[in-house]
Amino acid sequence: MFIPSREVDAELDEDAELESPRDNFTEDSGECSSYADHPIKVECPSFAIPVPPGDGFKEINAPTITPPLNQPKRSKKRHANLTLDKMMEKFLQQSVDTEEKFYRYEEQRLKIEDKRREAEHARELQMLQMLGQMLAGISSTVSQRSQSIPASPPQRANHRSYGDNFNYNAMTAALSPPIVIERSFSLHRTHSLKDMENIFQLVRNVIPPLTGKKHKGQDGRIGIVGGCQEYTGAPYFAAITALKVGADLSHVFCTKDAATVIKSYSPELIVHPVLDSPNAVHEVEKWLPRLHSVVIGPGLGRDEVLLENAKGIIEKSKVKGIPIIIDADGLWLISQQPSLIQGYQRAILTPNYMEFSRLYEAMLRDPVDSSDHHGCVLRLSQAMGNLTIVQKGERDLISDGEKVLVCSHEGSSRRCGGQGDLLSGSLGVLAHWAFLAGAEKTNGQNPFLVAAFGACSLTRQSNHQAFQKFGRSMTASDMVSEVGTAFNKLFET
Ligand SMILES: NC(=O)C1=CN([C@@H]2O[C@H](COP(=O)(O)OP(=O)(O)OC[C@H]3O[C@@H](n4cnc5c(N)ncnc54)[C@H](O)[C@@H]3O)[C@@H](O)[C@H]2O)[C@@H](O)CC1
Numbered sequence: 029m030f031i032p033s034r035e036v037d038a039e040l041d042e043d044a045e046l047e048s049p050r051d052n053f054t055e056d057s058g059e060c061s062s063y064a065d066h067p068i069k070v071e072c073p074s075f076a077i078p079v080p081p082g083d084g085f086k087e088i089n090a091p092t093i094t095p096p097l098n099q100p101k102r103s104k105k106r107h108a109n110l111t112l113d114k115m116m117e118k119f120l121q122q123s124v125d126t127e128e129k130f131y132r133y134e135e136q137r138l139k140i141e142d143k144r145r146e147a148e149h150a151r152e153l154q155m156l157q158m159l160g161q162m163l164a165g166i167s168s169t170v171s172q173r174s175q176s177i178p179a180s181p182p183q184r185a186n187h188r189s190y191g192d193n194f195n196y197n198a199m200t201a202a203l204s205p206p207i208v209i210e211r212s213f214s215l216h217r218t219h220s221l222k223d224m225e226n227i228f229q230l231v232r233n234v235i236p237p238l239t240g241k242k243h244k245g246q247d248g249r250i251g252i253v254g255g256c257q258e259y260t261g262a263p264y265f266a267a268i269t270a271l272k273v274g275a276d277l278s279h280v281f282c283t284k285d286a287a288t289v290i291k292s293y294s295p296e297l298i299v300h301p302v303l304d305s306p307n308a309v310h311e312v313e314k315w316l317p318r319l320h321s322v323v324i325g326p327g328l329g330r331d332e333v334l335l336e337n338a339k340g341i342i343e344k345s346k347v348k349g350i351p352i353i354i355d356a357d358g359l360w361l362i363s364q365q366p367s368l369i370q371g372y373q374r375a376i377l378t379p380n381y382m383e384f385s386r387l388y389e390a391m392l393r394d395p396v397d398s399s400d401h402h403g404c405v406l407r408l409s410q411a412m413g414n415l416t417i418v419q420k421g422e423r424d425l426i427s428d429g430e431k432v433l434v435c436s437h438e439g440s441s442r443r444c445g446g447q448g449d450l451l452s453g454s455l456g457v458l459a460h461w462a463f464l465a466g467a468e469k470t471n472g473q474n475p476f477l478v479a480a481f482g483a484c485s486l487t488r489q490s491n492h493q494a495f496q497k498f499g500r501s502m503t504a505s506d507m508v509s510e511v512g513t514a515f516n517k518l519f520e521t
């Protein structure tokens with residue numbers, strides 16, 4: 029049934045409770061003696077509000093029953109407040125829904141726009157390639173004329189470069205041994221320009237263009253779950269790196285006592301002191317629809333309650349299909365309960381040497397074979413249900429159980445704590461971008477492999493640059509300062 033808003037006002041008058049009229053109006057004002065004389069001001073919409081029958085509202089024409097004078101009125105106002113709360117809740121929900129719809133629409137619109145730009149870009153590339161071929165033809169004719177020795181075919185060795193195959197998926201399916209794609213050059217050594225371009229192009233392809241048409245949040249809203257009394261640096265490094273890579277918003281979900289500390293490091297971060305609250309999972313779950321990816325583990329610690337909450341957050345994120353990056357103590361949790369993430373192919377695990385050994389032994393019941401790193405990372409990924417594994421180390425090995433990518437981009441010999449946090453934060457953003465872009469933009473390659481490769485190269489380049497400046501005194505904060513220029517150097521030049 030519908031009740032005009034005026035009727036709601038009248039009903040609320042009658043339902044006055046808890047506070048007496050004098051709570052709102054002073055005696056001296058002499059303005060108020062009873063609710064009948066001074067109805068409570070309630071902000072109601074001017075249109076009719078649908079109200080299901082039997083929820084406490086009287087029929088419009090029902091006779092008014094005057095309550096006996098001595099009857100306490102307290103319980104009725106609570107009712108009025110409850111009704112108001114319900115209405116407010118409904119309005120808020122509607123506005124959240126509308127906002128969500130708007131975001132969805134915007135995202136679709138931008139996807140279409142991206143596709144258009146992509147097609148334009150592809151056309152331009154094709155023309156450039158044709159031009160390149162023409163120029164190559166001219167130069168080879170010149171060199172054939174000047175040298176009588178014929179050019180030898182390109183050496184492939186053990187590697188396959190991205191540029192060799194456009195239909196990479198089909199090739200992969202046809203080959204039984206794992207494909208190893210390696211980029212082992214430094215920006216400072218001579219290398220094949222073509223290889224470098226091909227491998228980085230896949231990462232570049234997934235990076236959203238900077239345009240004036242977007243609203244805040246569209247380039248990434250990343251959640252970091254971690255941060256406790258002992259560890260406040262790790263979630264900060266991950267969250268600030270996510271922003272420096274290009275995310276619009278970075279949320280940290282940490283314990284209460286870590287929150288103020290993390291906030292004091294950076295006003296850019298949104299910090300939620302909820303991780304040790306009794307309803308932590310629910311508190312984080314409320315934010316999940318607004319997050320594009322979550323990074324679980326930096327500075328999480330190994331407290332039973334926090335690990336249990338992290339477990340709940342992983343489960344809720346899986347239900348929502350959000351890409352999940354698991355690092356540090358999040359990996360400790362996974363090594364205790366691998367089934368928590370097993371088979372969820374939107375997950376990326378980033379173990380260091382120790383974390384990898386723990387996971388490997390938990391899953392394969394064997395020690396790591398130090399003579400076969402590629403095989404180990406491949407087997408671990410397969411055992412975990414083909415989710416992406418990034419084994420960090422002197423060379424980062426990245427596998428989805430089908431292929432192994434090797435990133436040995438030049439970093440430095442400095443191994444200060446916190447470098448892995450930069451990696452997981454940047455991966456949070458790149459995984460979202462790559463996932464959104466899809467395999468179409470990565471030439472059929474698993475987008476998470478591309479994202480992981482991008483994040484590893486970026487971390488190592490930041491490390492390299494910071495080490496050039498500070499040498500042995502370099503710390504993770506120095507690396508954070510280099511993220512912007514490293515990103516430009518690798519992906520935007
Ligand atoms: N500033 C911060 O707040 C930082 C916090 N961090 C956090 O610290 C927590 C613990 O991570 P860690 O990587 O330190 O984990 P671990 O405590 O497992 O390892 C610490 C280091 O101790 C050594 N180690 C561990 N087990 C060993 C063993 N059995 N034998 C010999 N050496 C061994 C290894 O060098 C290892 O890197 C994580 O939550 C992580 O995110 C780190 O990210 C570093 C920076």
Ligand SMILES: Nc1ncnc2c1ncn2[C@@H]1O[C@H](COP(=O)(O)OP(=O)(O)OP(=O)(O)O)[C@@H](O)[C@H]1O
Pocket residue numbers: 356379380381420421422423424439440441443444445446447448449450451484487488
């Ligand atoms: N020996 C190495 N040489 C060059 N780069 C390395 C080496 N070891 C690690 N890295 C780089 O540093 C990044 C972080 O790896 P690291 O092993 O330090 O992680 P972590 O121990 O998890 O870090 P954190 O201290 O944040 O917990 C890796 O992605 C890798 O690119």
